[in-house]
């Protein structure tokens with residue numbers, strides 16, 4: 001109904017305009033056409049001048065009124081080291097284009113007024129003028145040169161070539177040390193990766209991408225072992241950051257508006273930029289506090305005002321598909337102490353999601369740091385047992401010696417702990433041991449007894465094969481006769497299935 005009314009109104013308007021035209025025509029015929037034409041020209045020309053003044057004043061007033069919506073003004077201050085120079089470049093561009101804008105508008109309307117049609121005046125015909133050509137070529141060329149050179153200067157700050165002695169570190173200290181992080185865009189999110197304590201991002205291969213390996217990390221590359229995948233970007237204030245940017249499907253764009261950095265994420269072609277955050281999230285919030293537009297309650301959390309809930313953000317600045325809007329991640333800039341505390345809570349993706357699974361190439365072996373950790377653990381337990389006085393405290397349980405299900409075959413990972421024991425036996429050459437196997441109470445007691453004996457024997461055989469004299473070792477199975485926990489729960493039964501050794505003499 002509304003649409004119909006509007007259409008009817010429009011038709012009516014057209015009819016009225018046509019009628020007015022006809023009336024004017026008739027009036028002109030009555031009054032004499034030339035005189036009417038001339039008066040009309042004068043009126044139109046003065047309208048031009050009025051329009052010019054109103055339009056220019058409105059342009060300036062609206063630019064001033066909306067200045068807080070522009071980059072670099074009001075609450076939109078830059079939060080990175082180079083951000084200020086980028087905003088300055090915008091200002092310079094605005095200054096020059098502003099002059100051109102005002103001059104061209106004034107001339108356009110002034111000429112329209114000055115050269116309105118007048119009786120007896122003939123247009124001047126200028127076919128060619130070299131001087132004019134030169135002037136309007138040189139002036140824009142000079143201005144453009146200033147703008148382009150200034151722009152290149154800022155661009156080189158963002159795209160700074162990494163110096164040769166550049167070092168990537170998770171916690172940078174020296175001037176030439178960067179934090180190197182990685183963002184991979186896909187439909188529709190960012191997958192973030194930090195290098196872990198070694199400061200180096202591990203290699204990737206797109207063929208390795210699957211459900212458990214979203215970035216196609218090559219697990220045989222040890223630089224990948226400590227890399228972690230956080231859900232937000234957290235960075236310390238005042239440290240240089242290099243962001244490596246890639247995409248997994250289509251074009252995306254890694255955009256950190258508050259830091260004035262923005263770069264395409266291209267499948268198959270890693271890009272990067274460098275920036276140094278200069279204000280922590282908290283400092284930026286405090287600077288927003290004075291602006292009325294940030295003193296409103298946050299619609300999502302009415303208890304708080306908008307400045308309190310403000311966060312820096314990472315957005316995708318490429319229209320990459322229907323879920324494009326959801327490619328947002330929070331960026332937190334914090335003090336070095338907070339950054340370190342946050343790092344403490346991050347878990348290596350490999351160790352938490354891949355280690356021991358079918359896609360782990362090191363499934364059947366221990367990694368160097370695990371070997372040394374477990375050796376430390378074993379040595380500590382042994383020292384404690386050796387220095388203990390009570391006989392009960394002389395028994396040590398193997399924590400990592402395991403057997404294949406229902407058999408007495410040692411698993412491949414068991415040898416590491418047994419090797420620790422071999423080393424200890426070589427170190428303390430008077431030490432003699434009793435090796436004992438235990439089971440839980442499931443199954444037949446007699447076969448449990450036999451199985452536990454076989455398992456103690458397997459350990460005995462391993463140790464003697466490593467050159468330990470057989471008169472230093474005895475072995476026997478206790479079956480289910482000596483539980484250390486309840487046999488009513490899974491956890492209890494697991495504790496009861498164990499192999500241990502007792503120090504007889506030392």
Ligand SMILES: [Cu+2]
Pocket residue numbers: 185186251252253316317318319320324327
């Ligand atoms: Cu995107």
